[in-house]
Amino acid sequence: MFLLPVSFSINADYFFLQFTIPIDNGDSVKNAEADSQRTLYPYVTGTSIVAIKYKDGVLMASDMGGSYGSTLRYKNIERMKAIGKHSLLGASGEISDFQEILRYLDELVLNDNMWDDGNSLGPKEVHNYLTRVMYNRRNKFNPLWNTLVLGGVKNGESYLGMVSMIGVSFEDNHVATGFGNHLARPILRDEWHADLSFEDGVKLLEKCMRVLLYRDRSAINKLQIAKITEEGVTVSQPYSLKTFWEFKAFNNPTAGAEGSW
Amino acid sequence: MDLNLDAPHSMGTTIIGVTYNGGVVLGADSRTSTGMYVANRASDKITQLTDNVYVCRSGSAADSQVVSDYVRYFLHQHTIQLGQPATVKVSANLIRMLAYNNKNMLQTGLIVGGWDKYEGGKIYGIPLGGTVVEQPFAIGGSGSSYLYGFFDQAWKENMTKEEAEQLVVKAVSLAIARDGASGGVVRTVIINSEGVTRNFYPGDKLQLWHEELEPQNSLLDILNAAGPEPMAI
Numbered sequence: 095m096f097l098l099p100v101s102f103s104i105n106a107d108y109f110f111l112q113f114t115i116p117i118d119n120g121d122s123v124k125n126a127e128a129d130s131q132r133t134l135y136p137y138v139t140g141t142s143i144v145a146i147k148y149k150d151g152v153l154m155a156s157d158m159g160g161s162y163g164s165t166l167r168y169k170n171i172e173r174m175k176a177i178g179k180h181s182l183l184g185a186s187g188e189i190s191d192f193q194e195i196l197r198y199l200d201e202l203v204l205n206d207n208m209w210d211d212g213n214s215l216g217p218k219e220v221h222n223y224l225t226r227v228m229y230n231r232r233n234k235f236n237p238l239w240n241t242l243v244l245g246g247v248k249n250g251e252s253y254l255g256m257v258s259m260i261g262v263s264f265e266d267n268h269v270a271t272g273f274g275n276h277l278a279r280p281i282l283r284d285e286w287h288a289d290l291s292f293e294d295g296v297k298l299l300e301k302c303m304r305v306l307l308y309r310d311r312s313a314i315n316k317l318q319i320a321k322i323t324e325e326g327v328t329v330s331q332p333y334s335l336k337t338f339w340e341f342k343a344f345n346n347p348t349a350g351a352e353g354s355w
Numbered sequence: 356m357d358l359n360l361d362a363p364h365s366m367g368t369t370i371i372g373v374t375y376n377g378g379v380v381l382g383a384d385s386r387t388s389t390g391m392y393v394a395n396r397a398s399d400k401i402t403q404l405t406d407n408v409y410v411c412r413s414g415s416a417a418d419s420q421v422v423s424d425y426v427r428y429f430l431h432q433h434t435i436q437l438g439q440p441a442t443v444k445v446s447a448n449l450i451r452m453l454a455y456n457n458k459n460m461l462q463t464g465l466i467v468g469g470w471d472k473y474e475g476g477k478i479y480g481i482p483l484g485g486t487v488v489e490q491p492f493a494i495g496g497s498g499s500s501y502l503y504g505f506f507d508q509a510w511k512e513n514m515t516k517e518e519a520e521q522l523v524v525k526a527v528s529l530a531i532a533r534d535g536a537s538g539g540v541v542r543t544v545i546i547n548s549e550g551v552t553r554n555f556y557p558g559d560k561l562q563l564w565h566e567e568l569e570p571q572n573s574l575l576d577i578l579n580a581a582g583p584e585p586m587a588i
Contacts, residue, residue, distance in 0.1 A: 189484070190458070194455060
């Protein structure tokens, strides 16, 4: 059914809407036809996120593309956002679902701040919350079509985890989503080590992002790298990577060929 | 040839929204199709939400109409409660709310554009799925496929009102030339601090593109104009 707000009120600070929600009287047979929310398909998607733990915390990289099928439609989408004081969320997959997740997290952080008890949500708690949200949506066959990367530092402890659209959740020293799983993780497995400096960490991420740029059709050459340390979260300005095309073999590959290959 | 007159009314469409130094210019074609038949050749796809915010509609005609009707209704109430004109951002977020929460049923891509005293001229693109993207310019509809390259080359920041409108008219006209689902006239709406201006550019007022010929009343005019023996071997 078409979801419309039942009540609608605004005060100076926020804008509140309450939706009609189907009442579950346990009669799943009758509700099944009424419930038209089923597994959807993504429209505007973000590609890989790559993230690693390093000496002072966590580094995360993503490009700024939003693809619409095969069209590289949006080129200024920020796919990494700070959550509270201690965490950074990166997302690949459907952008509208990522925007909705940010709204859920806004509410989570707001409620956390309202306790006014000096405590604040750490990355482990945020990751756990997201895992529950993603898994429960998966159980209702109505997933949020994203793979999320959650990194953060609290009380000197670095944290890096991932949740997929089906609720698979884990922590690791280095993670990647989408194409990054196939192209970046092998590089990270070989070259990551504990206590990377900031410079080495950035270079390692850039190595991964360059490979993704060469080999992922939905990658664009405009990326950001984000850093989370005890001090807080910073997301870099957008920038582009140089690429290399001067291999001799690239120059005239069909020179000695018969036909076109 | 099957005209499929029972196909849902869809606005194939080309829609554009562009910010300039002082406001926004919204533009659209005027073709509404039912399968292969042109149900309305002079539709108005740029719809008012408030005095200062308009929306360009594409995709399903019904879906885009009903969404903009609801949002106009919500914004009317919001304006009363707020005591001043609604902002473009609020308008865009209301559209997003409906588009996102009903993503399974709706098939409409929208471009919200307007002017408010806090942020000036703003354009928000809301494609299928309900993503909101604030952009200096936005293109949408089936005709937009032919305009990505054009805008990559022709767009610049801080254009004047005249430059912006000319860019929009040129772009819609180019899309109409290549997209079968776009056609008719080019409509533009300019919104700034002074108010709203609607313009109308019928096909014969537009520049001719590749393989397009100057329209004539009749072959006879051509034959007569060419001299006494035009068909002599």
